[in-house]
Amino acid sequence: MITLHGFAYSNYYNIVKHVLLHKGLTFEEDLQYGGTEAYVAISPVGKIPSMTTEDGGYISESSVCCDYLEDAYPDANPLYPVDPLARARVRQVMKVAELYLELPCRRTIPYEFTGSEVPDGLKREIREVAERGIKAMNAMCVFEPYVLGSEMTMADIYLRYVLKVVSVGSEKVGWDIIAQIDGLAEWRAMMADSDIARRIDADEEANGPGFFAHIKERFGL
Numbered sequence: 315m316i317t318l319h320g321f322a323y324s325n326y327y328n329i330v331k332h333v334l335l336h337k338g339l340t341f342e343e344d345l346q347y348g349g350t351e352a353y354v355a356i357s358p359v360g361k362i363p364s365m366t367t368e369d370g371g372y373i374s375e376s377s378v379c380c381d382y383l384e385d386a387y388p389d390a391n392p393l394y395p396v397d398p399l400a401r402a403r404v405r406q407v408m409k410v411a412e413l414y415l416e417l418p419c420r421r422t423i424p425y426e427f428t429g430s431e432v433p434d435g436l437k438r439e440i441r442e443v444a445e446r447g448i449k450a451m452n453a454m455c456v457f458e459p460y461v462l463g464s465e466m467t468m469a470d471i472y473l474r475y476v477l478k479v480v481s482v483g484s485e486k487v488g489w490d491i492i493a494q495i496d497g498l499a500e501w502r503a504m505m506a507d508s509d510i511a512r513r514i515d516a517d518e519e520a521n522g523p524g525f526f527a528h529i530k531e532r533f534g535l
């Protein structure tokens with residue numbers, strides 16, 4: 315059976331979990347917070363999530379896990395179009411959302427956890443990168459009703475969980491990034507309205523106390 319390693323408070327973990335649920339694949343969850351030698355043996359960078367495949371292989375990096383699941387189970391509720399260019403466009407949205415929205419906003423997380431102000435210089439840096447992401451997302455996404463048109467793709471799932479960190483970043487920087495992308499807020503509300511999204515959000519909330527207890531113990535916050 316597939317095993318998903320990580321914790322439900324992680325937005326990257328939830329991307330892969332959503333894909334597994336969408337595709338109707340049988341999997342088990344292994345609660346891991348990382349930071350141990352044993353975990354690095356299954357996830358080379360030590361990050362969450364990682365996955366043990368049905369045949370016992372280990373893989374990590376959320377977008378790689380998504381691609382693996384599509385390649386290994388192509389007939390189970392596909393999330394990529396068949397046409398190579400259309401597939402590449404799905405991946406383009408995922409990549410832009412990760413590099414130019416999630417990663418800059420992620421830099422505010424330590425400040426969120428410690429309840430401190432983000433320095434002005436860092437705010438400027440985040441804004442500079444996110445401005446490129448916003449421009450690109452406005453050029454690429456149609457939200458009719460899904461990110462790239464009438465079919466739900468991997469980009470919809472990926473973007474939903476990228477926005478969890480973008481919300482934190484927006485709040486810490488004092489600039490509503492989501493409002494800068496046309497149609498994104500409405501699409502986000504639509505994406506929250508599914509049994510899978512509700513299950514993932516409930517699991518995330520339930521993991522909150524455990525996750526913060528772990529952070530407190532590990533980093534002395």
Ligand SMILES: N[C@@H](CCC(=O)N[C@@H](CS)C(=O)NCC(=O)O)C(=O)O
Nearest residue numbers: 324325326360361362363375376377
């Ligand atoms: N590029 C990675 C990022 C994963 C990531 O940043 N995960 C966080 C949890 S949401 C993590 O493991 N943080 C701990 C660390 O950076 O050591 C992916 O797509 O899976």
